[in-house]
Structure formats: C-alpha cells, structure tokens
Amino acid sequence: MAGLASQMGPSINSLVWATDVDVLAPDHTLERGDGYWVVQSPRNPTYWWGNFLLFDEAPAVGDGERWQELFAQEFGARPAVTHCTLAWDRIDGEPGAAEHELVARGYELEWTSGLIARAARLQPHPAANREAAIRALDPEADEQLWEAVIELQMEGAREEFRGSDYHLNFLRARQRELREIFASGRGSWYVALLDDAVACSLGIVVTETRARFQAVETVERFRRRGVARRLVYEAAQDAGAKHEIDHLVIAADPNYHAIGIYEGLGFERVELVVGAMRKPAGS
Secondary structure, eight states: OHHHHTSSSSOOSOHHHHHHHHTSOTTOEEEEOSSEEEEEOTTOTTOTTTSEEEESSOOOTTHHHHHHHHHHHHHTTOTTOOOEEEEEOOSBOOOTTHHHHTGGGTOEEEEEEEEEEEGGGOOOOTTOOSSOEEEEOOTTSOHHHHHHHHHHHHHHSOGGGTTOHHHHHHHHHHHHHHHHHHHTTSEEEEEEEETTEEEEEEEEEEETTEEEEEEEEEOGGGTTSSHHHHHHHHHHHHHHHHSOOSEEEEEEOTTSTHHHHHHHHTOEEEEEEEEEEEOOTTO
C-alpha cells in the first residue's frame, strides 16, 4: 500500500498520513525537514492534525526533547498554535520509544487504522437503512443543513469537548475549509435524512484518483439503524460517478465498533499508524 500513498506529490509512505494532507485547506503547506515533514494549516491553528510534524521513523531514546524542540522551531512564528502533534510514517503500528519519550512528557498516543476499498468493489450491506434520504450538500448554500452537521459533530465529540467554544471554533473553521474544497470540485459532503433531520453525515475529498472519507458520524438516537452503512455506500457510489476514483480511504479508531461497518461494506485494513498529541491548556 505504500505505493498508493506515493503515487501523488511528496513521498509520504503511509496512506493515512498522505490523505490527511490531501484533505487540508487549499492553502496548507507541506515542507521537508531533516528526517521529517512539516504540515501546516495557516488559517486553522487549532487543527491539531493539520499542524504537525511527521517523522520518517518511530521515536528512539532521546527523541522526545529533540522532537519537541523541532516543533517549537517550525511553529514558533505562529503563537496561535499552542498544541504539539508528532507522528511517524510507519504503517505497522510501531510505537518505538513513545511511552518513555512522549507519554512521560504529557502526550497521548493515538493509533489509527487505515482502510482501503477499490471503488468498484464496494457492496451494499443487507442491514443498510432504506428509509433515509441521501443527498450531497451545496457548498455555497444549504446553510441550515451545514449547521445541523456542526450540531451532530458537537454531540458526537468526546465528553471533554462538548460545550467547548475551542472545539466549536475548530469545527466551524474546518467546515469552511472543506466547503472551499468542495466548491472547487474535489468531492462533496453528504447527509442522510430521517424524520426531516440529519441522522448521519460524512465528507469525501477527492485528490486525483484517490478519495478520503471525513468525519463519519451518526446522531445518537439514529444509531444501530443501518444509517451509516447506507450513507457510506451511497456517498462512495456518488463520488465514483462524479470522479475517476481508483481507491477510497477511511481512517478509523481500531478499537471502535464503526470499523466493522466499513469492513462489512468491503473495506480492508491495510495500515496501523501512530501519532502523539500534547493538548493545549484549556482546550
């Protein structure tokens, strides 16, 4: 799968990290340092995974302090970036010395599974909800539905972020970035409507011949009704009809039940990547 990640642009090994860069705002930057990539989102300093360093290898003994200093050096001119996100371009889940070098310094480790499906091989799930109405949102209109997506995302956020202005501001900034991407013709945001309400939503960002899903979330009262199964499949079909897509990518928590939904549609796990996050105070 490393070959898929390196088909376009700079040679990032991991498909997860490469498509993480794909979905950033049009003004993002990707620059090469000595043994690492610098990823920056100038208009969204609170995007933790839009402003980070991606190292070639997992952390070794002694790298914790050195990596922190490199982050401070690369982002020092942007005081609004108050977090520190460090990741490494391995696809085997290797943490290296992260426990000693990063967790001991207050970082949280995050493992992410990368799943891939060929666009033509996805299959509808027999338990998919047939009642939901599926539609792509207009990036320059549909304001009420876009706002409902924000409400869904706030509801589905970790408990520590619910009611947080910091997180709400991030979500609004991120939505503006995605709407700009979609307005340029690189994919769409989709919703599933039940009882005249947004029950589930997701985005698909297309970059040349690959597509990356974004934020697949279902309103709590509509869960376990097959809505996400329906929306993931229908959105992929619509994206495939509009774009020449070779493969679709989903990044998911390897321990969360939703990963089974994706596998049931035809996605396969091909990567396990690791990153480390030190959150800003008051986030």
